[in-house]
Amino acid sequence: MSGPGFDLARVRADFPILRQEVRGRPLVYLDSAATGQKPQAVxxxxxxxxxxxxxxxxxxxxxxxxxxxxxxxxxxxxxxxxxxxxxxxxxxxxxxxxxxxxxxxxxxxxxxxxxxxxxxxxxxxxxxxxxxxxxxxxxxxxxxxxxxxxxxxxxxxxxxxxxxxxxxxxxxxxxxxxxxxxxxxxxxxxxxxxxxxxxxxxxxxxxxxxxxxxxxxxxxxxxxxxxxxxxxxxxxxxxxxxxxxxxxxxxxxxxxxxxxxxxxxxxxxxxxxxxxxxxxxxxxxxxxxxxxxxxxxAVGMQNVSQHDQWLLAYATDALQSIPGLKLVGTAPHKTGVLSFTLEDVHPHDVGTILDQEGICIRTGHHCAQPLMQRFGVAATARASLALYNTREDVDALVKGLHKVKEVFA
Structure with a gap:
């Protein structure tokens, strides 16, 4: 699948909040399903x-x-x-x-x-x-x-x-x-x-x-x-x-x-x-x-959709390579949401450790408790993608999840 149909570096530059460091590391924001960041134009x-x-x-x-x-x-x-x-x-x-x-x-x-x-x-x-x-x-x-x-x-x-x-x-x-x-x-x-x-x-x-x-x-x-x-x-x-x-x-x-x-x-x-x-x-x-x-x-919603599917495919493959990680929700028609559990680690612990690495994800039941019950889990960790996310963001998430596994080894 081809990459985004727009200049991703230029789009990222339009979102001033993404330029900061948190906890001494570059911010990796993977919580856009909860709220999206704001471009300078807004x-x-x-x-x-x-x-x-x-x-x-x-x-x-x-x-x-x-x-x-x-x-x-x-x-x-x-x-x-x-x-x-x-x-x-x-x-x-x-x-x-x-x-x-x-x-x-x-x-x-x-x-x-x-x-x-x-x-x-x-x-x-x-x-x-x-x-x-x-x-x-x-x-x-x-x-x-x-x-x-x-x-x-x-x-x-x-x-x-x-x-x-x-x-x-x-x-x-x-x-x-x-x-x-x-x-x-x-x-x-x-x-x-x-x-x-x-x-x-x-x-x-x-x-x-x-x-x-x-x-x-x-x-x-x-x-x-x-x-x-x-x-x-x-x-x-x-x-x-x-x-x-x-x-x-x-x-x-x-x-x-x-x-x-x-x-x-x-x-x-x-x-x-x-x-x-x-x-x-x-x-x-x-x-x-x-x-x-x-x-x-101006970016083009078809371009946004193409980027979403391109990055979702990359992230899905990357997360599935992590031992003990299980994706929750594998429908063939999806947007950029990756909900998962990590063997023997509570989702809140996953989120807390990732936060120390400057990575923002969502953990919990996502205001969808009946759905969590359907899948037999109390909570999941959720990484959600947006037009400003990159492969490097996904790579940072994967690296952070390996660190989580090391902590709980």
Missing amino acids: LDAITRYYTHDNANVHRGVHILSERATQAFEDARETVRRFIHAKDVREVIFVRGTTEAINLVAATYGRKHVGPGDEVLISAMEHHSNIVPWQMVCDAAGAKLRVIPVDERGELRMDTVDALLTEKTRLLAITHVSNALGSVNPIKELVAKAHAKNIPVLVDGAQSVTHFPVDVQDLGCDFYAFSGHKLFGPTGIGVLYGKLSMLESLPPYQGGGDMILSVTMEKTVYNRVPHRFEAGTPDMAGAVGLAAAIRYLE
Whole structure:
């Protein structure tokens, strides 16, 4: 497999945090599935907003408010273009994937899920796509059903047709597993669900960073992702929803820009998307997210995807050469996530020793405890790759893991 379709050294230079040494060693950052680092273009955009345009949006008539509003709505259009939504009104700004899913649970779930109904998820979901649906089902007297996962970390697609029943009110499914890297066949799942008039929500937190996403091509009804994993700021995220679906839903929160008029007797709600954006939004966050998207578009998402697969293949071979290391999640369609256990060494000890070598990985259950239970482990170590990672980063990880083995020999 060929290498990245971009100048990797130049991309790395765009991320100032990567230039530092930690614990006397060059930083090796392999935790991008938890949060991505920020290119200088994003940092500059946020600083420029706060030093030049900062004001509250939509309600002011002065020049700063006009500029802030323009920047905020331009960011919405940037997101629309990035995910290929049909209409800019289908882009709702939220705090992140978790809030986006909770928004759908509190609006669609409250309206459509009743006693005896079912919500279908999978065994590889992040807690953020489990707990809100448990809450909806508990409140409504409904049942949560689960698509199982096989030994490689793939969905058991042979079970889906039987699990999608006349009682199913929603399929909520991750595009890419945060704990395994497995890529799910969303287009096929949407087709199966829509054949039975069942809407689909997709958790895209781990997908938009690795390959192009076209929500119209996927056909999903909702798609959620976070800015901070997309190399943008924390505290900003996106819920995409088909316009007809959004217009049918009640508000999520009350106050601020979600209203047109208020009397003590009645409130008239604003149009979509503002109906779902109560209060002062994260204007700088939206500006920073738009800058991150423009940065990725300049690099080219197809190039990002090519780099991801190139480095994943290299890292997979390198880790499998380490005696006693077992990869957890070996689906044939994956992104750059390597979850593993090391014989006789607790994952937290693996992470602690690697940290002394300047290597940042994630250890624990990755907010996917049911999935850990499925594989019979309490936790794994997880190295996650991004567009700024190199073969040298992988080599440092392998060297660090050999040191871990020496410590526990």
